[in-house]
Amino acid sequence: MSEPVVMMDYFMHLEYEEVVCPIVRRYADALMEGKILGQFSPKSGLVYVPPRSFCPVACEWLGEDNLVELEDRGVVTAFTVVTPVQYYGQEETEPFVKASVLLDGPGGMLSLQDILEIPPDEVRIGMRVEAVWLPPEERNQDEIGNRSWGSAAGAILGWRSTGEPDLPADTFTDKVY
Amino acid sequence: MSSHDIAIVGYAQSPSWERAELTEVQFLFPVIADAIAMANIDRRDIGFTCAGSCDYLSGQTFAFVSNLEAVGAWPPISESHVEMDGAWALYEAWVALQHGDIDVALAFGSGKSSPGDPMQIYPLQMDPYTLTPLGADPTSLAALQARALLDSGRITEREMAEVAARNRADAVGNPAAQVSGEVDVDALLATPYVTAPLRAHDLPPFSDGACAVIMATADKARDLSDNPVWIRGIDHRIEIHQPGMRDLRESPSTAAAGKAAGVGDGPVDLAELSVAYTHQERILTGALGLGDGVKVNPSGGPLTANPMMATGLSRIAEAARAIQRGDGKRAVAHATSGQPLQQNLVCVLEGEK
Numbered sequence: 001m002s003e004p005v006v007m008m009d010y011f012m013h014l015e016y017e018e019v020v021c022p023i024v025r026r027y028a029d030a031l032m033e034g035k036i037l038g039q040f041s042p043k044s045g046l047v048y049v050p051p052r053s054f055c056p057v058a059c060e061w062l063g064e065d066n067l068v069e070l071e072d073r074g075v076v077t078a079f080t081v082v083t084p085v086q087y088y089g090q091e092e093t094e095p096f097v098k099a100s101v102l103l104d105g106p107g108g109m110l111s112l113q114d115i116l117e118i119p120p121d122e123v124r125i126g127m128r129v130e131a132v133w134l135p136p137e138e139r140n141q142d143e144i145g146n147r148s149w150g151s152a153a154g155a156i157l158g159w160r161s162t163g164e165p166d167l168p169a170d171t172f173t174d175k176v177y
Numbered sequence: 178m179s180s181h182d183i184a185i186v187g188y189a190q191s192p193s194w195e196r197a198e199l200t201e202v203q204f205l206f207p208v209i210a211d212a213i214a215m216a217n218i219d220r221r222d223i224g225f226t227c228a229g230s231c232d233y234l235s236g237q238t239f240a241f242v243s244n245l246e247a248v249g250a251w252p253p254i255s256e257s258h259v260e261m262d263g264a265w266a267l268y269e270a271w272v273a274l275q276h277g278d279i280d281v282a283l284a285f286g287s288g289k290s291s292p293g294d295p296m297q298i299y300p301l302q303m304d305p306y307t308l309t310p311l312g313a314d315p316t317s318l319a320a321l322q323a324r325a326l327l328d329s330g331r332i333t334e335r336e337m338a339e340v341a342a343r344n345r346a347d348a349v350g351n352p353a354a355q356v357s358g359e360v361d362v363d364a365l366l367a368t369p370y371v372t373a374p375l376r377a378h379d380l381p382p383f384s385d386g387a388c389a390v391i392m393a394t395a396d397k398a399r400d401l402s403d404n405p406v407w408i409r410g411i412d413h414r415i416e417i418h419q420p421g422m423r424d425l426r427e428s429p430s431t432a433a434a435g436k437a438a439g440v441g442d443g444p445v446d447l448a449e450l451s452v453a454y455t456h457q458e459r460i461l462t463g464a465l466g467l468g469d470g471v472k473v474n475p476s477g478g479p480l481t482a483n484p485m486m487a488t489g490l491s492r493i494a495e496a497a498r499a500i501q502r503g504d505g506k507r508a509v510a511h512a513t514s515g516q517p518l519q520q521n522l523v524c525v526l527e528g529e530k
Contacts, residue, residue, distance in 0.1 A: 010310050012301065016236035016292040021200050053199070054206050056246035059220060061206060146200045147237060 021146050023051045026067070028141045031155035034133055036070040038108040049108035050144075050151070071104035072131035073162065077172035081120045097123050101159055102175050109175060112151070114158030126166040129159035183274050184398035184405035185526070187216025187391035188494040193355040193384035193482035196291040201235055205247035205287050205387045212283070212389035217401050220249050223391070224279025226256040227270045229263035229286040230486045233298050244287060255279075262286055263490030264512030264522050267390055271411055280397040287387035288486035295383050295485070303516065304418060313420075316380060318516040319454040320372040322425040326456050327374055329426055334374060337455035338365040341378035341480055344452075348477025353491070355382045356481045378480075381453040386484025388491040406497040406526050409507075410438035413522035420517065431464035431511065431521040438509075438523045440465050446505025447472040449492035451513040453479045460518065465509060475499055489513065493524055500528035 020028070023039070027050040030037040039051035043058035049070060054061050079099035084092040097115045102108075115123050116132055133139075134157050143153035189211035191204050213220055226248055232240045241258045250256065259265045263286015270282035296314040303313045326332050339362055348357035365378045392398075398405040414430035414437075416423055435441070448471050452458040458473060467473070474480075476495040479488045489512020496508040505528075512522040 008306070008310075010305065014233075014236065014293060014297055018235075018292040019196065019198055021203060022198060053203050054246070056249065057251050059210070059249035061210075 018146060020144065021053070023053045024144065024146055027051055028144045030069075031144070031152060032136070032139050032141070034136070034155075036072055036103070036108070036110075036131075036152065038068050038070045038103075038106070039066045040068045040106060041066065047106050047108035049103070049110055068106050070106060070108045072133070072156075074101045074103040074110075074129060074159075075167055075172070076100070076115070076123065076125055076127040076129060077102045077109070077175040078125065079115070079123050081123075095120050099123065099159070100175065101129060102172065110152055113156075116158040116160045118161060124166055125169040125172060128162045128164040128166065130162050132157045132160055181275055181277065182395040183271055183392050183408045184395065184402070185390055185408065185493070185497045186393045186398050186402045186405055187212045187214075187218070188389065188497055189215065190353045190388045190487075190491055190494055191386045191484070193353055193382070193386045193484050194291070195355060195382065195384065197289060197385035201230075201240060201287050201289040201385075201387070202243050202247050204385070205244055205285065208287075208387045208389050209247050209283070209285060212285075212391050216281070216391040216393070218281060218391070222281050223283045224255065225270055225273040225282040226254055227266040227273070227282070227284050228256070228258045229261050229266035229284070229490065230258070230288060231260055233301065234293060234295075234485055235289045236293050248283065248285075261486070261514050262512050263388055263390075263487050264493060264510075264524070265413065265489075265514070267392070267490055267493060268411060268413060268522060270392060271408060274392060274394055277394070280394045282392050283389065284392070284490065285387060285389035286484075286487035286490040288484055289385045290383040290485045291385050299516065307419070313516070315516050316372045316375065318420055319457070320375045321420070322517045323374050323379070323454065323456040325425045326459065331426060332456055332459045335362065335366060336459070337379055338362045338376075340452070340455040340458050341365060344474055344478050344480045347475055348481035351477050351482070353386070354477045354481045355384050355483070357477060375454065379455040381479050381483040382481075384482055384484040386482070386487055388484065388487040388494050390490060390494055390497075404501050404528070404530060406500050406528055408524060409527050410440075410525040411522070412437035413520065415515075415520040418515070418519065420519075425517065426460065428460050428464040428518050428521060431461055431518065431523065434521050434523040435465040435509070438525045440509055440523060440525055443507055445471050445509050446507055447475055447496065447499055448509040448511070449474055449476060449478065449496040449499075450509075450511040451479055451489050451492055453483060453488070453513075454517070455480065457518060461511060465511070465523065467509070472505070475504065489522065493526070496526050500526060503530070
């Protein structure tokens, strides 16, 4: 008689294919033209970037009329220094920064943005930054989907210091996400 | 055990899409808003919210958290989630209302099946040693059940096709239906098997969609609505997971839940049952003791609109709508979970007029 089975492998594979929703398609197309689109909620005064078709705070549906073109300059309101662990698929080897950037003008927050040209220990809350766009012919929408809220990857390489004086860090204590 | 009277005062459903362009939270948003508007309440009047959904369907971890954005969760609200059909969310909200410290509760169910392949996803909920590796998908298990029923002479393939034809005809005019129209039974029977003995018409569509229901305690319900629909009884029971250890021709859990919910305590005018496979109508009407005079699935039922995780809750909403429309005074709504008909919830609804 053969040995009893004590362990078995079952390799699971699931594939998902998702339609990018209409408002995010608008956002992605605008990025290709070098524009950052957001949606403004009159009731809450908040700006969502990428647009998401509704404001969860005011419970207000947002349409095309609520689209606003945002500035490609802003200020770092929060950041994390990531020290990469070499798990499978990790391509980074040196510490890097992922930052939240509050855009000038009507506002809107892009999260998980790369800060370029300076080492991680020189990134500061309150630091003024500007977008570094990829050349139009190199832009793509590969990374943009319904789930990648905050992503401008494929169009904006990252953000660099404008050299202007920092803004007071404690101005942004409610903008830490 | 006696329970406090709870009534349904608002409900709404999305269309059933084969492939929704909007995200799950985006198509939930107007459904929640419509249910709130029908209940004639302010969003902040809701004392407890419970959602039913399945992250595996859309393939997004914590999708159920972002679904809450459609409810409005700031300032913070009291809420819960079940990884089940929204009918079980309604059950949890009904229990919450029994405590008496709140007077309005919201239950909703939503699912976006289109990004993934349900035939791949659903085997993962089965026994991981003996059933998942076999790819025990819902269609195959339903086909085994149908075969057992056919072999015992309790139903014929023609009678199964007649269920499909009746459902599709009834679904004409239902804005939530994905499949509808007049079809010829002989024409249906001339089509090939998909998974023998089931043909395409014996199978449900897999829809993207959502449903929301708002309940209130007795005094509050009378304040809010001149036509509340009362939940006279609600109960759910579960059977053993392994289908091979069950007599698939029967549904003792449905029978037990129906008895506990009081189905037999009065005449039943109509029933909205989670008949996702044509042959299951015979099993469920038998388990619930519903006679020929009971109109079954006047909305068209799950064979015409099957928004996963909202299909069961939609039965409750459709039954409430039928009562309010005056199509009947007393109705039975049924939801199911697991394969095939493993767990069953039965709700008895009654109108005032």
